[in-house]
Amino acid sequence: MMEMSGAELIVRLLERQGIRTIAGIPGGAILPLYDALAASTEIRHVLARHEQGAGFIAQGMARVSGRPEVCFASSGPGATNLVTAIADARLDSIPLIAITGQVPLSMIGTDAFQEVDIYGMTVPVTKHNFLVRSAHELLDVIPEAFRIAMSGRPGPVLVDVPKDVQNQRVRFEAWPQPVVAEPNRPLDLKAIEEAAQMINDAEQPVLYLGGGVVHSGASALAVTLAEQAGLPTTTTLMALGTMPSDHPLSIGMLGMHAARYTNFVLEEADLLICVGARFDDRAIGRAAQFCPRARIIHIDIDPSEHNKIKAAHVAIQGDVGQVLEALLPRIKVRLRKRWLSHVDSLKARFPLQMPGLEDARSHYGLIQAVAACLDDDAIVTTDVGQHQMWVAQAYPFGRERQWLTSGGLGTMGFGLPAAIGAALAAPERTVVCFSGDGSIKMNIQELATLAEEGLKVKIVLMNNQSLGLVYQQQNLFYGKRVFASKYRGAPDFTKIAEGFGIQSLDLDQVQNPRAALAQALAAPGPCLIHASIDREQFVYPMVPPGAANTEMIGG
Amino acid sequence: MIEQVAEPLQQSGFAKVVLELDVNNHPGVMSHICNLFARRAFNMEGILCMPMADAGRSRIWLLVFEDQRLEQMILQLEKLVDVLSVRRHGAEHEVFERLERFFH
Numbered sequence: 186m187m188e189m190s191g192a193e194l195i196v197r198l199l200e201r202q203g204i205r206t207i208a209g210i211p212g213g214a215i216l217p218l219y220d221a222l223a224a225s226t227e228i229r230h231v232l233a234r235h236e237q238g239a240g241f242i243a244q245g246m247a248r249v250s251g252r253p254e255v256c257f258a259s260s261g262p263g264a265t266n267l268v269t270a271i272a273d274a275r276l277d278s279i280p281l282i283a284i285t286g287q288v289p290l291s292m293i294g295t296d297a298f299q300e301v302d303i304y305g306m307t308v309p310v311t312k313h314n315f316l317v318r319s320a321h322e323l324l325d326v327i328p329e330a331f332r333i334a335m336s337g338r339p340g341p342v343l344v345d346v347p348k349d350v351q352n353q354r355v356r357f358e359a360w361p362q363p364v365v366a367e368p369n370r371p372l373d374l375k376a377i378e379e380a381a382q383m384i385n386d387a388e389q390p391v392l393y394l395g396g397g398v399v400h401s402g403a404s405a406l407a408v409t410l411a412e413q414a415g416l417p418t419t420t421t422l423m424a425l426g427t428m429p430s431d432h433p434l435s436i437g438m439l440g441m442h443a444a445r446y447t448n449f450v451l452e453e454a455d456l457l458i459c460v461g462a463r464f465d466d467r468a469i470g471r472a473a474q475f476c477p478r479a480r481i482i483h484i485d486i487d488p489s490e491h492n493k494i495k496a497a498h499v500a501i502q503g504d505v506g507q508v509l510e511a512l513l514p515r516i517k518v519r520l521r522k523r524w525l526s527h528v529d530s531l532k533a534r535f536p537l538q539m540p541g542l543e544d545a546r547s548h549y550g551l552i553q554a555v556a557a558c559l560d561d562d563a564i565v566t567t568d569v570g571q572h573q574m575w576v577a578q579a580y581p582f583g584r585e586r587q588w589l590t591s592g593g594l595g596t597m598g599f600g601l602p603a604a605i606g607a608a609l610a611a612p613e614r615t616v617v618c619f620s621g622d623g624s625i626k627m628n629i630q631e632l633a634t635l636a637e638e639g640l641k642v643k644i645v646l647m648n649n650q651s652l653g654l655v656y657q658q659q660n661l662f663y664g665k666r667v668f669a670s671k672y673r674g675a676p677d678f679t680k681i682a683e684g685f686g687i688q689s690l691d692l693d694q695v696q697n698p699r700a701a702l703a704q705a706l707a708a709p710g711p712c713l714i715h716a717s718i719d720r721e722q723f724v725y726p727m728v729p730p731g732a733a734n735t736e737m738i739g740g
Numbered sequence: 741m742i743e744q745v746a747e748p749l750q751q752s753g754f755a756k757v758v759l760e761l762d763v764n765n766h767p768g769v770m771s772h773i774c775n776l777f778a779r780r781a782f783n784m785e786g787i788l789c790m791p792m793a794d795a796g797r798s799r800i801w802l803l804v805f806e807d808q809r810l811e812q813m814i815l816q817l818e819k820l821v822d823v824l825s826v827r828r829h830g831a832e833h834e835v836f837e838r839l840e841r842f843f844h
């Protein structure tokens with residue numbers, strides 16, 4: 186018979202589940218859990234400076250490791266501060282376990298100090314959530330939280346634990362086994378057969394890869410499918426890297442900021458093979474006009490994605506990797522010379538324009554100059570805005586989980602804490618966070634966490650003195666009525682970094698930006714690299730929101 | 741801008757459907773289910789919930805309109821961890837009919 190407090194039980198269960206790092210911030214209602222955590226010899230706590238930072242640090246770890254990671258917050262404002270990071274994890278299908286302290290059970294519903302209904306609040310943004318009502322329940326709830334977060338389509342789970350439940354003594358006979366992801370349902374071989382037939386018979390097929398390929402670890406299988414069947418391959422924002430960008434079959438990212446040729450190729454497709462993607466509006470533009478000539482094969486682990494936006498002619502439910510494995514032996518080797526040479530000619534006529542590449546101080550030039558200093562071992566995170574799209578367009582990604590970005594929620598403030606999490610999960614890698622002067626301020630306090638941890642995170646701050654993407658939209662779609670998108674004040678970011686104890690480099694001030702970059706990126710520890718960017722540089726091409734993907738502006 | 745406000749979907753013209761859900765019996769289940777419907781402005785005409793003989797479970801009966809989003813609604817319901825099964829019946833199912841006398 187074992188006996189311990191609910192708090193100790195949580196910590197032991199997390200240890201047994203393999204958790205080694207937890208990000209969080211303590212407060213009254215979670216102090217019993219922190220007290221138990223302090224006694225752990227297995228788990229290290231990383232003290233964030235804002236709970237949203239803690240949530241994104243855990244996300245960064247999870248996006249790199251592919252397994253659930255944990256963050257802690259106290260009740261009330263601590264818990265509400267986590268909500269954005271949880272919602273972000275939901276939209277990008279990231280396995281995240283958020284554990285929050287709550288006021289004691291007897292005080293729930295009394296408007297007690299720092300009481301909020303975080304359970305009710307997170308119903309729509311979690312995959313599932315729990316309000317724990319006795320310490321004994323934890324024996325089921327904690328393993329169940331992990332099982333849910335990692336099974337099927339991954340997602341965030343919140344566990345709200347009242348303070349008295351944390352203190353309650355619990356006796357039990359045996360430890361629950363650490364959980365693994367649930368096995369998937371048997372595959373529908375008839376649908377797979379039918380899909381193979383359609384691929385073999387198609388004349389102008391296109392492969393469309395999404396984040397599900399990353400979650401399933403199926404990049405290599407997806408590339409094999411493309412090579413075997415001769416499929417030009419586009420990826421969503423989430424799936425960048427699943428097919429290396431220099432692969433001859435790669436036609437780059439699709440959608441709002443795709444190269445023109447990519448959207449034109451999709452327009453001509455007679456078969457679209459969608460693998461682990463969900464026809465997001467930023468990817469497909471106006472749904473009715475997306476791939477107007479194509480029949481659709483949709484492979485996804487989540488059956489509610491089938492026929493949600495576009496009707497599929499063949500829908501296959503299952504883990505992407507398992508489906509591809511079953512599909513591959515049924516796929517004929519095809520060279521598809523005619524179609525691929527047509528794709529090449531579209532590419533030659535309507536390529537991605539990247540002006541200023543030779544200038545390492547311009548937006549595209551800076552991104553590629555950074556890439557030139559690194560190899561595929563590096564991890565790249567971004568914030569949200571023009572800089573994010575420029576990196577998506579210009580950075581030569583070569584492997585899955587190399588690229589971490591807030592795709593579904595588009596959360597400014599994601600980049601820095603996610604980079605810290607990435608570096609915690611993979612301390613041997615260099616992590617580069619491309620950010621904007623708007624986004625960096627949304628979680629700038631995490632510079633203190635970064636300095637404390639001394640991780641090899643390099644922030645490349647593309648400073649255009651504005652909320653660039655908003656400025657761009659006002660210029661393009663709101664009659665140039667620029668409002669609330671230009672900054673009047675200009676903080677000195679290098680001084681801010683130094684104030685936090687982080688080295689900095691101002692590319693505006695150096696003679697040889699490439700040499701300075703190489704040196705800063707190779708040095709150990711963190712660094713903030715500041716570069717001024719021309720505010721009048723916009724992300725092109727651009728599909729206006731609500732328009733069809735072929736109605737691109739610019740580029 | 742090209743984005744336009746969609747016409748609100750008039751549900752009242754559609755046939756009715758009765759959904760029978762077996763769910764785990766705990767205080768949060770109803771909020772998970774009601775949230776799904778409310779968020780999508782998918783009207784629930786009737787709702788009835790009672791614990792089953794097996795105390796760990798409840799049965800929920802929903803009366804809804806069969807518009808084109810119903811398939812998606814059912815798939816979303818099936819994704820909820822606390823929803824164990826969803827069965828679909830025609831409007832002729834007697835559960836709500838028998839209750840009607842309490843509403844006159």
Ligand SMILES: Cc1ncc(C[n+]2csc(CCOP(=O)(O)OP(=O)(O)O)c2C)c(N)n1
Nearest residue numbers: 570571572595597621622623624652653654
């Ligand atoms: C938390 C949050 N608030 C607001 C927005 C809306 N938004 C999208 S991009 C953007 C501007 C981003 O500015 P910056 O980080 O400087 O990047 P830039 O576009 O200039 O590269 C804003 C305000 C958002 N995505 N996230």
